[in-house]
Amino acid sequence: MRNSDRCRREPAALARRARPALACRARHPRARGTVVASLALGIALSATTLPACAQSTVDPAARVAALRARLASVETRTARVADVDALENLQGSYGYYTDKMLWDEVLDLFADDGTLEIGPSGVYVGKDSIRRYLLSLSSGKQGPLEGVLYEHFQLQPIVTVAPDGQTAKARWRAFLMTGVYGSGSGGNWGEGTYENEYVKQNGVWKIKKLHWYTTFIAPYEGGWLNASKKLVDDYALGRGVTPDRPPSEAYDAYPGVYVPPFHYKNPVSGE
Amino acid sequence: MRSESSLRARSLLAALAAAALCGACSRSAPPGNADLKAAIADLEKAVAAAKAEVQRLEDVDELENLAGIYGHYVDKNRHDDVADLFAPDGVVEIYGRGAFLGQDRVREYMHNLSPGSVGPRDGSLFNHMHLQPVIDVQPDGKTAFVRSRPFILFGIANVNAQWGVGVYENVFVKQDGIWRLGYLHGYYTMYTNYEDGWAKKATPIFGEYARLPPDRPQSVAYAAYPSAFVPPFHYKNPVTGRADHYGDPTYHDPQKK
Numbered sequence: 001m002r003n004s005d006r007c008r009r010e011p012a013a014l015a016r017r018a019r020p021a022l023a024c025r026a027r028h029p030r031a032r033g034t035v036v037a038s039l040a041l042g043i044a045l046s047a048t049t050l051p052a053c054a055q056s057t058v059d060p061a062a063r064v065a066a067l068r069a070r071l072a073s074v075e076t077r078t079a080r081v082a083d084v085d086a087l088e089n090l091q092g093s094y095g096y097y098t099d100k101m102l103w104d105e106v107l108d109l110f111a112d113d114g115t116l117e118i119g120p121s122g123v124y125v126g127k128d129s130i131r132r133y134l135l136s137l138s139s140g141k142q143g144p145l146e147g148v149l150y151e152h153f154q155l156q157p158i159v160t161v162a163p164d165g166q167t168a169k170a171r172w173r174a175f176l177m178t179g180v181y182g183s184g185s186g187g188n189w190g191e192g193t194y195e196n197e198y199v200k201q202n203g204v205w206k207i208k209k210l211h212w213y214t215t216f217i218a219p220y221e222g223g224w225l226n227a228s229k230k231l232v233d234d235y236a237l238g239r240g241v242t243p244d245r246p247p248s249e250a251y252d253a254y255p256g257v258y259v260p261p262f263h264y265k266n267p268v269s270g271e
Numbered sequence: 272m273r274s275e276s277s278l279r280a281r282s283l284l285a286a287l288a289a290a291a292l293c294g295a296c297s298r299s300a301p302p303g304n305a306d307l308k309a310a311i312a313d314l315e316k317a318v319a320a321a322k323a324e325v326q327r328l329e330d331v332d333e334l335e336n337l338a339g340i341y342g343h344y345v346d347k348n349r350h351d352d353v354a355d356l357f358a359p360d361g362v363v364e365i366y367g368r369g370a371f372l373g374q375d376r377v378r379e380y381m382h383n384l385s386p387g388s389v390g391p392r393d394g395s396l397f398n399h400m401h402l403q404p405v406i407d408v409q410p411d412g413k414t415a416f417v418r419s420r421p422f423i424l425f426g427i428a429n430v431n432a433q434w435g436v437g438v439y440e441n442v443f444v445k446q447d448g449i450w451r452l453g454y455l456h457g458y459y460t461m462y463t464n465y466e467d468g469w470a471k472k473a474t475p476i477f478g479e480y481a482r483l484p485p486d487r488p489q490s491v492a493y494a495a496y497p498s499a500f501v502p503p504f505h506y507k508n509p510v511t512g513r514a515d516h517y518g519d520p521t522y523h524d525p526q527k528k
Contacts, residue, residue: 060307061310064307067314068314068317071317071321075317075321078321078325078328081328082324085328085331085406089405089406089407089506089509090509090510092403092405092418093508093509096403096405096418096420096438099460100501102501105513108508108511109509109510143499144499144501145499146497146498146499147497147499148499149469149496149497151460151461153402153403153420153422154403155402155403177461177469179469179470180470181469181470181473181496181497182470182471184470184471187468187469187470187471204510205509205510206510220468220470221468
């Protein structure tokens with residue numbers, strides 16, 4: 001209410017010198033409506049956001065410049081929120097494409113110099129290498145295979161966009177259900193953590209670094225009681241292809257323990 | 272993250288409201304030169320664009336909530352709450368059950384899930400987790416598409432227990448300023464019994480209810496796992512914009528590819 005009151009009071013306080021402010025209220029009912037709308041949102045505007053009608057003695061050009069600066073700040077903040085949404089869509093799309101082994105679609109999500117590392121796979125650098133790796137997982141075929149379940153849930157995003165909006169990092173969790181029908185056994189559960197990096201090129205977010213840390217791969221029968229390194233290798237290692245670099249970190253999946261490094265500090269303590 | 276962005280979007284909207292007011296007032300300031308008028312006109316345009324973008328971001332948050340709310344209601348057999356989420360001409364089409372047209376028929380469909388009973392029942396597990404939303408609000412701000420992933424834990428105590436996974440490709444429409452379900456389309460990927468897992472057996476796709484025939488058969492014919500099928504995507508590749516196969520349910524056919 002403070003600002004619309006101010007609009008109403010200013011003419012009296014400033015007498016005739018402030019006629020524009022009076023005009024503001026009389027001629028622009030929509031502007032007042034906008035203030036009411038913002039109040040309905042429960043936002044009390046501070047004195048630093050006084051409307052121009054209350055500052056009508058200030059040089060108009062200076063006021064315009066000040067508004068432009070304020071708007072630029074709002075635009076930047078808006079863009080960062082939009083970036084978060086775009087990145088969630090990007091990684092979510094990665095999951096849906098991977099489910100169905102739509103490798104061309106997956107590859108398109110990467111920057112040209114993007115890297116991929118899945119558990120102990122080693123690091124594949126650039127689209128050609130990543131393509132070789134992905135196709136090796138499905139006998140060189142694209143698209144879903146009969147009798148193969150390859151669900152890759154993408155969950156629990158923690159997205160951090162750099163202040164300049166050109167790079168971002170995100171921690172995610174993948175939950176896997178994989179297996180081959182009719183094998184009698186071999187259905188697997190899997191779970192692990194991504195620490196990914198993204199880059200914005202020509203206004204479009206792309207995956208710069210996809211790094212999945214295996215927590216466990218376990219057979220359906222017995223569940224994580226029977227988790228094993230062999231299952232991790234079966235899931236993650238390329239078949240007949242060689243990575244460009246060895247694994248970037250040495251660790252054992254469950255029953256081993258490892259904490260994938262966090263890209264963020266504790267958001268409350270800052271430590 | 273999106274719930275945080277909702278708060279941020281609202282504070283942005285408030286700041287924009289102040290900026291809009293200031294812009295409006297400036298128009299009634301003592302006449303300045305042409306440059307000033309042009310600068311103000313530019314500012315007004317930029318404020319309008321920013322407001323539209325904030326609106327879109329708020330829509331994304333609301334849609335994420337709505338998609339999640341649907342799942343929470345379904346879990347607990349709150350059939351009328353579910354039906355109320357639909358537009359008057361909303362459609363529900365789940366797995367092979369066929370399509371039910373209009374909110375009244377949606378209500379019938381939902382009640383049919385537990386005939387004569389509303390609300391959670393002892394001994395019944397009906398969990399529908401709704402995960403991984405990919406949300407796209409269309410430029411008109413009146414239509415939105417959401418792909419999401421249901422993870423289903425179904426059970427009747429001491430009788431059976433099942434897993435289910437699939438994909439939702441849902442259409443939302445904004446009517447009277449409120450987002451509603453315009454078309455809920457659930458694609459079935461895999462169902463199986465808990466004791467069997469998915470490497471031994473899988474349950475064929477559910478067919479139409481004999482006791483409640485649909486208004487229309489399912490709109491896309493497909494078989495569940497172990498068959499291979501790609502539920503059509505509402506979106507083009509987010510990086511390249513390529514849309515070779517989107518919306519084409521025969522994409523999985525290698526002959527066609």
